[in-house]
Amino acid sequence: MEIPDSARMFNASKLAEQSGVSVATITNWSSLADRPLRAHVGEDGKRLFRWGDLIEFLDAHPGLPAAAKAAKKIRTNPHGSAGVSGPDRETLKAIAREIKAAAIATADATLRAAEHQRDIAHEMAETQLQMVRDLCTTVKALDNALTLALAPNTLND
Structure with missing residues (x-):
């Protein structure tokens, strides 16, 4: 009890x-x-x-x-009333094995979730990196266009 x-x-x-x-x-x-x-x-x-x-x-x-x-x-004897013995050694071993298996399964699931999150974060970082590269390309193209447009021989001074 x-x-x-x-x-x-x-x-x-x-x-x-x-x-x-x-x-x-x-x-x-x-x-x-x-x-x-x-x-x-x-x-x-x-x-x-x-x-x-x-x-x-x-x-x-x-x-x-x-x-x-x-x-x-x-x-x-906090787990039993007077005269009642607690669980035997084999029962405790079985409980310990079940707890160990549950702990291992939980750790494995947590690891898989962390790896999945890492993969998602990596994909997001790659997407953001490509966006920055595209922005740099756009800025360079804009700079080239402005350079050509503002060249001294193209202005009617």
């Missing part, structure tokens, strides 16, 4: 199961005079507890033995 969302609500029994303590401990924590575990009233009138409130409570009460035990359990 994954780490619950901090806003997820649980009844006392399920919260106790998730945190590795007894239902009585959850009830006692919600009855403390000093910074109790906050309880919410559900639509059916029953008390519910937010996962995020439990985490805040555990952080606020490290001196309570059961709180220290629950905090340790949650921190050392």
Whole structure:
């Protein structure tokens, strides 16, 4: 089981199961005079507890033995409830292989896209270079025409 969302609500029994303590401990924590575990009233009138409130409570009460035990359990086995083991080594290896393959495929696709962009940019640069060459040719032709038109022997001075 994954780490619950901090806003997820649980009844006392399920919260106790998730945190590795007894239902009585959850009830006692919600009855403390000093910074109790906050309880919410559900639509059916029953008390519910937010996962995020439990985490805040555990952080606020490290001196309570059961709180220290629950905090340790949650921190050392964050992906499972009490008594449930995590993925085995082969499953983790398979996940790692899938992640590696996805990373390689993403890198290859990114490289192909960059090469395509380079080719497009190169074609655009070649087109712009040809336009500048044509402009230079036009300016030279204009200069030649003006030179001939303004030559001293062509003017009626």
